[in-house]
Amino acid sequence: MVSARTPETRWVTRCIPFFLAGCAGLATYTVVKRICVDFLIATRHQHGAAAAFLALYFAFFLLTFATYLRLFIVIQTDPGVTPLGPKALEQKEKVKSCSRRQRDLEACGRYEARPDDNPDSPGLELFYTKNVFVCETDGRPRWCSSCCNWKLDRVHHCSEIERCVRKMDHYCPWVGGIVAETSFKFFVQFTFHTTLYCSIVIAACAFALQAQVRGSAGIDGVVIGVLAVACVFGIFTFTMTATSVRSILVNLTTVDHLKAKSAVHQLAVRVPLGTPPGPKYNVITYPLPKPPATAGAPGARGSAEPLSARDQLASRTYAIVRTEKGENPWDLGVWRNWTSVMGRRPWDWFLPIRASPRYESTESFYEMGPVYKKLRARFGLPALDDDAAGEKGGGRRDQGGRGREEEPGSNGEKNQ
Numbered sequence: 001m002v003s004a005r006t007p008e009t010r011w012v013t014r015c016i017p018f019f020l021a022g023c024a025g026l027a028t029y030t031v032v033k034r035i036c037v038d039f040l041i042a043t044r045h046q047h048g049a050a051a052a053f054l055a056l057y058f059a060f061f062l063l064t065f066a067t068y069l070r071l072f073i074v075i076q077t078d079p080g081v082t083p084l085g086p087k088a089l090e091q092k093e094k095v096k097s098c099s100r101r102q103r104d105l106e107a108c109g110r111y112e113a114r115p116d117d118n119p120d121s122p123g124l125e126l127f128y129t130k131n132v133f134v135c136e137t138d139g140r141p142r143w144c145s146s147c148c149n150w151k152l153d154r155v156h157h158c159s160e161i162e163r164c165v166r167k168m169d170h171y172c173p174w175v176g177g178i179v180a181e182t183s184f185k186f187f188v189q190f191t192f193h194t195t196l197y198c199s200i201v202i203a204a205c206a207f208a209l210q211a212q213v214r215g216s217a218g219i220d221g222v223v224i225g226v227l228a229v230a231c232v233f234g235i236f237t238f239t240m241t242a243t244s245v246r247s248i249l250v251n252l253t254t255v256d257h258l259k260a261k262s263a264v265h266q267l268a269v270r271v272p273l274g275t276p277p278g279p280k281y282n283v284i285t286y287p288l289p290k291p292p293a294t295a296g297a298p299g300a301r302g303s304a305e306p307l308s309a310r311d312q313l314a315s316r317t318y319a320i321v322r323t324e325k326g327e328n329p330w331d332l333g334v335w336r337n338w339t340s341v342m343g344r345r346p347w348d349w350f351l352p353i354r355a356s357p358r359y360e361s362t363e364s365f366y367e368m369g370p371v372y373k374k375l376r377a378r379f380g381l382p383a384l385d386d387d388a389a390g391e392k393g394g395g396r397r398d399q400g401g402r403g404r405e406e407e408p409g410s411n412g413e414k415n416q
């Protein structure tokens with residue numbers, strides 16, 4: 001379980017579920033007892049209207065409750081954080097041994113770690129099993145100085161929980177923590193069902209109030225209060241649903257959206273081994289050379305120690321290229337963007353049963369869209385042998401190239 005850094009946020013996050021339970025309790029009491037039983041059935045004998053409101057109310061109440069529960073559990077148990085690097089773990093142990101006063105003064109536990117210069121840095125090997133990954137100008141992956149680890153594609157460091165998170169969207173105290181890759185689908189379902197739940201509460205309250213205004217019965221102040229709260233929550237959750245659906249359709253997180261128009265992505269794109277630098281791009285070859293006594297820049301093979309036979313087999317060359325401003329290399333088109341988060345089965349879009357499909361491939365960490373192919377053409381990158389085999393219908397591409405999505409919990413069963 002990963003909790004927020006500041007005590008205030010931790011406190012608010014813990015209290016909110018009780019506040020929401022109170023709101024749901026008040027809404028249930030108002031709709032069921034005051035509106036349906038006491039007013040519609042006992043006073044006006046409108047049994048049909050009461051039954052319709054009760055059925056819709058409990059249907060959306062259950063859906064809202066189920067999605068909230070699933071979302072809350074996922075956020076607490078599998079929030080999508082990436083592991084800390086060895087140095088960060090070491091520092092964490094040090095912080096534990098600090099006194100509370102030292103911690104309050106932030107006299108201990110603060111550190112800034114530069115990228116690990118060790119060519120065998122833990123986690124680095126994962127990147128050169130892929131054909132493309134996000135990199136810095138020197139061709140090495142991005143580094144998180146707080147987590148002391150290499151950042152996989154689409155990972156963002158969340159300052160609220162002090163951890164790197166996969167496809168981080170935002171920190172949401174309303175749902176108990178960080179909304180990210182593992183929880184985003186349930187988050188959208190929760191805001192969607194809450195919007196409908198609020199709509200039913202609003203409809204029941206409005207129906208009762210207009211009857212009370214017309215009739216001789218006095219106006220129920222509790223109903224007015226619940227109507228006002230339902231309107232506030234309804235507008236809020238509707239806005240969240242709309243912005244979340246838009247994010248899914250364009251394959252951007254809320255964090256990405258902040259600078260989507262000006263964002264330039266730097267990618268290491270695999271080219272045949274030993275490809276020299278081109279007029280428009282530099283290259284880097286992994287595994288990085290083990291430096292002699294005086295280290296050279298990463299990628300500057302030559303004066304370095306010779307590679308072992310195993311490293312030679314694993315060697316891969318990458319061209320370092322940049323997208324144009326605003327290009328999103330993970331944009332797969334509206335339908336694929338949608339199914340990559342919500343799954344292919346329409347009932348999965350509404351029910352909090354299956355997690356988002358996982359993308360497993362040696363091509364990339366996340367499925368790349370048409371921009372990736374465009375980049376290869378734009379920079380004139382030489383094709384890989386695997387590509388040629390794949391285009392002739394060979395099996396290598398399937399094995400190593402195109403990824404496949406797996407629905408978690410389907411025991412490896414393929415999607416249709």
Ligand SMILES: [Zn+2]
Nearest residue numbers: 144147157164
């Ligand atoms: Zn981090």
